[in-house]
Amino acid sequence: MHVRDSADAINRDAAAWVVRIDRVRDDPTTAAELAAWLAGDTRRQGAYLRAQAMWQQLEDVDESAARIRREMPRRRFMALGGAGIVAAAMAGLFWLGGDGSRAYTTGLGERTRTELTDGSVMVLNTASLSHVRMTPSRRLVEMERGEAWFHVAKDRSRPFIVSAGPIRVEAVGTAFAVRRRNGATDVTVTSGTVRAWSETTPTRFISLKAGHRVRLQDATGASNAAVRNGGVEQALAWSRGEIVLDGMTLAEAAAEFNRYNRHQVTVEESLANRKVVGWFQAGDPESFARSAATMVGGHVEQDETTTRIVR
Structure with missing residues (x-):
């Protein structure tokens, strides 16, 4: 008996296809695989079109930030001083930290999409700030505040680790969202599997697979954390x-x-x-x-x- 995929699973697969097609444009093999996937279920075409529309919205935001960078005259930027840095940050620009990290930020009501140097994609939600640092052995993202969704490029030699306060989320080639709250962090997995824990209780961790969500308290981490199955589309409605x-x-x-x-x-x-x-x-x-x-x-x-x- 054939078991039909859930709506959440189809939406996750559609998002993954949009990211894949964006990276390998005009590849006939990938196009053929996409066509076969679309033909497998009548619901997939609509899910794919919705995912394309969301991706285009995020590209439009990213292009707007890039245009601001191109059009702002150097002399004018220098004259703005600290105010200019804040304005640039509000537009989703980044700057280099002393440890070689790059900081990405959004203003109130803004969201931005960024392709990181390893090929991963990070989408920041409203009023967020993250610091990204790539090393030979690890890919590190610190969520200082706010919320982000990550589509992680596969690289088993370099785990992708997101920190939010004492909470740590580790993945290799998957997609998930992290939201920092007062004293807690929400983790939502859209594809693949992640491992999460708190530095306050590092020996206890929890594994989450696609379609699962959890809220980890800073003080207790994975201890007594209640994993919820489903509701991923609602949790990521902000991306639309x-x-x-x-x-x-x-x-x-x-x-x-x-x-x-x-x-x-x-x-x-x-x-x-x-x-x-x-x-x-x-x-x-x-x-x-x-x-x-x-x-x-x-x-x-x-x-x-x-x-x-x-x-």
């Missing part, structure tokens, strides 16, 4: 500029929108623990607030900088 609310409290949902927008959403305390669901554009906090207020029996009050959800 979307936020999926699946039973979050209203306070948690407002905090999620505030990660992406200068216009902030606040919630009256009496409504903070009400549960909300929905699929929204990350850059439209006002629409979210109106819909959420209707769900919890409240209304919105608004000024130029804030939308308040109140009874």
Whole structure:
């Protein structure tokens, strides 16, 4: 009996195909393999088109940052001093650290796609900062803040390790996302397998395969960590500029929108623990607030900088 792939599995495979085709353009063998994969299930064509659209959006962001680098006159850049460095960072540019690492950053509501020197791809979400350092024996990424998705180029001689506070995530040739939170780190695996642990309890680790998610607390690491199966597409909705609310409290949902927008959403305390669901554009906090207020029996009050959800 033929077992049909899950929707999550098809979406993961589609994303991997888009990355592969982007790297080996006009290769007839790869094109034939892609055609065979697409013909194997009627759902794959739609998944592939969605993945292409997401990839193009990220390329557009990356090209915009590159254009800023090309068009900014050297004299003007030097005159900007510290302000210029901050502005460049907001555009997703990088600078070299004293240890030879490169720092990549995004501003509020921005996301960027970067191909690293080993061929891996890193997509940074809003308000993120990472430091990347390649050595002969390891590929190291420090997530100082925020969130990123990685498509790791295979190189068994050089493990790819992401650190987020004391949490470590190690992979070789796979795809996964890491989100740094206060006192914890979320890990979401889209293909392959990763190993995760905390430096505070280095002898205890957890292995995660495609479709699995986990939240590791800084203090306990893999100890008592609850692995969740599924929900990967919702967890990575940010890569499409979307936020999926699946039973979050209203306070948690407002905090999620505030990660992406200068216009902030606040919630009256009496409504903070009400549960909300929905699929929204990350850059439209006002629409979210109106819909959420209707769900919890409240209304919105608004000024130029804030939308308040109140009874």
